Amino acid sequence: MVIGMDRDTNSNTRIAMVNMHGAISIVNAIPTGKGSTLGIGLGVNVTVRMSSGQGRIVSNTGDVGFIHNIIKRIMPDDMLKHKDIAIEIRSRIPMGYGLKSSSAVSNAIALACHRLVVNDDNYGDEDNHDDARDWITARDLKVIDAAVSASIESRVSITGAFDDACACYFGGIFVTDNHARRILKHERVDENVNVVILLPMGIRRSDPMRLRHPLLVEHFNHAVRLAEDGRYWDAMILNGVLVSSLLSIPYNLVLDALEHGALAAGISGNGPAVTAITDSESKAKDIAYVWQNYGEVIRSKASNEKAVVSMVEG
Ligand SMILES: Nc1ncnc2c1ncn2[C@@H]1O[C@H](COP(=O)(O)OP(=O)(O)OP(=O)(O)O)[C@@H](O)[C@H]1O
Ligand SMILES: O=C(O)C1=C[C@@H](O)[C@@H](O)[C@H](O)C1
Known part of the structure; x- marks a missing residue:
């Protein structure tokens, strides 16, 4: 209203x-x-x-x-x-x-x-x-x-x-x-790309300025270069490793999706949402199935x- x-x-x-x-x-x-x-x-x-x-x-x-x-x-x-x-x-x-x-x-x-x-x-x-x-x-x-x-x-x-x-x-x-x-x-x-999103329970947002750790900046630069080269899924995986370690978001959530066949998985923004990409409907279902133990799961598609x-x- x-x-x-x-x-x-x-x-x-x-x-x-x-x-x-x-x-x-x-x-x-x-x-x-x-x-x-x-x-x-x-x-x-x-x-x-x-x-x-x-x-x-x-x-x-x-x-x-x-x-x-x-x-x-x-x-x-x-x-x-x-x-x-x-x-x-x-x-x-x-x-x-x-x-x-x-x-x-x-x-x-x-x-x-x-x-x-x-x-x-x-x-x-x-x-x-x-x-x-x-x-x-x-x-x-x-x-x-x-x-x-x-x-x-x-x-x-x-x-x-x-x-x-x-x-x-x-x-x-x-x-x-x-x-x-x-x-x-x-x-x-x-647009056939499936996007699976986990809103994990019990994980609080950390200070996003922690992402500016000087020792890891060059690795983020590398992730940007991968994206500029069109290697988006490699970029997303590298970003996921870096962001989850710097913001203390458990990496096992990301790993679960990769182990269930995701093309890429990582952290969106400053978290705590975890996201996975797959071109297969059945893999998207598998990932959603394992993730439901950790919080709310949302399914979407890539969009232009x-x-x-x-x-x-x-
Ligand atoms: N659905 C909404 N309705 C009204 N205001 C909103 C809404 N979503 C975001 N905002 C405004 O934006 C601010 C930041 O929102 P939020 O923390 O959700 O950002 P985010 O976009 O999810 O984060 P990120 O930038 O990490 O992706 C909120 O405090 C609010 O002012
Ligand atoms: O606050 C910001 O400037 C940003 C927040 C996150 O959504 C990031 O994903 C984005 O790249 C930049």
């Missing part, structure tokens, strides 16, 4: 809705500034309603400071002060597990607000071409930039997590330089789907 604002009684109300997918890590960017990610099917749906008002921003969930920070980067001040904004977030991505929930939500809020600000019926027409999924427009990057800058300023991320934001927004596989906000590589992924924004009738 949206608290504090009437719904749709105002004929000036305009509503934008966004579907944005989530992602998992191939290589964590915190140690080196460069990261790699893979888009998955699990996603979020965000609705933003804009009506005449006095600059109030309300949301059914989440941190209003962070949300406000995103919106102010998209909406000009003189527009915002005459509007009320109500945000409704519905997410299938578990929060606080390293599964890019914050990137998916912040991208989605930024995109919905941008759609409302631009107010152009032809908005996003370039996405309707056959090869549109491979298109990355200046508009897309502007939206991502707002979400990434807000996430640094609000201390939701350390590097801005541009790698996470790109995979959520565009789908497919990315290798990025987060500090330069530069895409180093983008490739479509085979770009975010979609649409205007909704009030």
Whole structure:
């Protein structure tokens, strides 16, 4: 429920809705500034309603400071002060597990607000071409930039997590330089790839700055090079060994998946989610079966789907 604002009684109300997918890590960017990610099917749906008002921003969930920070980067001040904004977030991505929930939500809020600000019926027409999924427009990057800058300023991320934001927004596989906000590589992924995710019970998140241990930075650099060479699964395995040792996430969980035939397995983001990749439905089932002893298991697929924004009738 949206608290504090009437719904749709105002004929000036305009509503934008966004579907944005989530992602998992191939290589964590915190140690080196460069990261790699893979888009998955699990996603979020965000609705933003804009009506005449006095600059109030309300949301059914989440941190209003962070949300406000995103919106102010998209909406000009003189527009915002005459509007009320109500945000409704519905997410299938578990929060606080390293599964890019914050990137998916912040991208989605930024995109919905941008759609409302631009107010152009032809908005996003370039996405309707056959090869549109491979298109990355200046508009897309502007939206991502707002979400990434807000996430640094609000201390939701350390590097801005541009790698996470790109995979959520565009789908497919990315290798990025987060500090330069530069895409180093983008490739479509085979959508038959199964992604198995474990949310392990009883494991707390450690300080992600531990990932910057000087003795292991060169090994993270090597993982980035593997990803840049297209050896994504090797990169993911190496990242998993490094992240699990630095953040004290039991490696036996990762090993279980590899022993049951995963092409790759590792830790997503700053954990504690453990992820496994396989091209076989039956191996995905085997991995899910062993992992259910350790916590909740979620099954998904790799995704190349770009975010979609649409205007909704009030
Ligand atoms: N579903 C959500 N609804 C509202 N706000 C969210 C949601 N998910 C994330 N956020 C915002 O992002 C912040 C960080 O979320 P979280 O720790 O889940 O990040 P994450 O994306 O899972 O982590 P990682 O960056 O390691 O992948 C939250 O404190 C909240 O402000
Ligand atoms: O806070 C950050 O900058 C990051 C957090 C994790 O999601 C990482 O996976 C990502 O590469 C960078």
